[in-house]
Amino acid sequence: MNDHDGPTPGNLVATVRAVLPSLTPAAQAIARLILEDPAMVARSTITEFSAVSGTSEATIVRTARALGFAGYSQLRFALAAAVAREEPERLVPGDLGPDDPLTDVIAKVTRAESEALADTAAQLNPDRLGTVVEAMVAARRVDVYGVGASGVVAVDMAQKLMRIGRPGHAFADAHLALTSAALMGQGDVAVGVSCTGETPDVIAPMQLAHKGGATTVAITNNPRSSLAELADHVLVSAGRETAFRPGALASRISQLLIVDCIFVGIAQRTFETSQAAVRATRSALDEYMADTRRRNK
Incomplete structure (x- = not known):
C-alpha cells in the first residue's frame, strides 16, 4: 500500500475523523478531545494533556503517530495552525438532533456536504491520483465493487467510463463480483468503494483481484481499514455518516x-478517443429522444 501524506492544517480535520474508527479506545478518547477542543490540546504540554485525557504519555505519542505525526510536538504545532485558520469551527459540526427544525436541518446538511468536499480535496494527493488515472488508461478492464450507498458510486464510475469508451463494469452482487474478480489479472484495475473500508462484499473480490495480479484501488473514508491495507493505491474520501444520516450524502459526494477527478484525468489523457465516444453516445441519446418525441405527438 502506498504511504499516506502527513496531515497539514488544511487536512487535519479529515485525517482525525478518518482514522478515529480504527484507533484503540484510549486513542479514540484522545482523538475526540482533539476534535472537541483543539485549542486546549495545542497549548497543553504532553504531561498536562495526559492528566486531562486520563491516558499515558506513551499512548498520546502513539496516537499522534497514528494520525501521521512524528510525535506530540508536531501534532500541537498543526493544531495551533488549525486554530489560527479558524479550523476548530469545523471540527465538530452540529450533528442533527431529533428536535431540529427544518431550517437547521438544511443548514447542517449543507454544511456537512460542503465540508466533505473541502476535506476530501485537501487530502487528495495529485501524484497518487495521477498514478491511478494512468493505470486505468492502460487497463484492459476496470471492475468497480461497492454495495449500498457506495454501490451508487460504483455504478457512477462505470457509467462515466463507458461514456468515454473505456471498459468499466460495476458489481454490487457479491457472487457476480467474485466471479468477475476471479478473472482479473495483470493489466486490469479493481476499484473497491467503501466508506468504512470494512464491507465484506467489497473486500472479498478485491482480495481475489489482488491475488490475481490486478492493480487495486481503494476509495474509502478510513485509510487504516482492511480495504486500504490490501489496495495498491488509496484515495481517501472525507464524508461522515451520523445517526440520522447513514449512507449520508456527504459520504457519497466525497466519493x-x-x-x-479520476474521470476527468482519464478523459484528458485520452482526449481524442474520449471526445469521439462522447459525441457518439450523445448523438445516440439525442436521436432516441427525438424519435420518442415524434412517436408521442
Whole structure:
C-alpha cells in the first residue's frame, strides 16, 4: 500500500475523523478531545494533556503517530495552525438532533456536504491520483465493487467510463463480483468503494483481484481499514455518516468527487478517443429522444 501524506492544517480535520474508527479506545478518547477542543490540546504540554485525557504519555505519542505525526510536538504545532485558520469551527459540526427544525436541518446538511468536499480535496494527493488515472488508461478492464450507498458510486464510475469508451463494469452482487474478480489479472484495475473500508462484499473480490495480479484501488473514508491495507493505491474520501444520516450524502459526494477527478484525468489523457465516444453516445441519446418525441405527438 502506498504511504499516506502527513496531515497539514488544511487536512487535519479529515485525517482525525478518518482514522478515529480504527484507533484503540484510549486513542479514540484522545482523538475526540482533539476534535472537541483543539485549542486546549495545542497549548497543553504532553504531561498536562495526559492528566486531562486520563491516558499515558506513551499512548498520546502513539496516537499522534497514528494520525501521521512524528510525535506530540508536531501534532500541537498543526493544531495551533488549525486554530489560527479558524479550523476548530469545523471540527465538530452540529450533528442533527431529533428536535431540529427544518431550517437547521438544511443548514447542517449543507454544511456537512460542503465540508466533505473541502476535506476530501485537501487530502487528495495529485501524484497518487495521477498514478491511478494512468493505470486505468492502460487497463484492459476496470471492475468497480461497492454495495449500498457506495454501490451508487460504483455504478457512477462505470457509467462515466463507458461514456468515454473505456471498459468499466460495476458489481454490487457479491457472487457476480467474485466471479468477475476471479478473472482479473495483470493489466486490469479493481476499484473497491467503501466508506468504512470494512464491507465484506467489497473486500472479498478485491482480495481475489489482488491475488490475481490486478492493480487495486481503494476509495474509502478510513485509510487504516482492511480495504486500504490490501489496495495498491488509496484515495481517501472525507464524508461522515451520523445517526440520522447513514449512507449520508456527504459520504457519497466525497466519493463522487474522487470519481469525477479520476474521470476527468482519464478523459484528458485520452482526449481524442474520449471526445469521439462522447459525441457518439450523445448523438445516440439525442436521436432516441427525438424519435420518442415524434412517436408521442
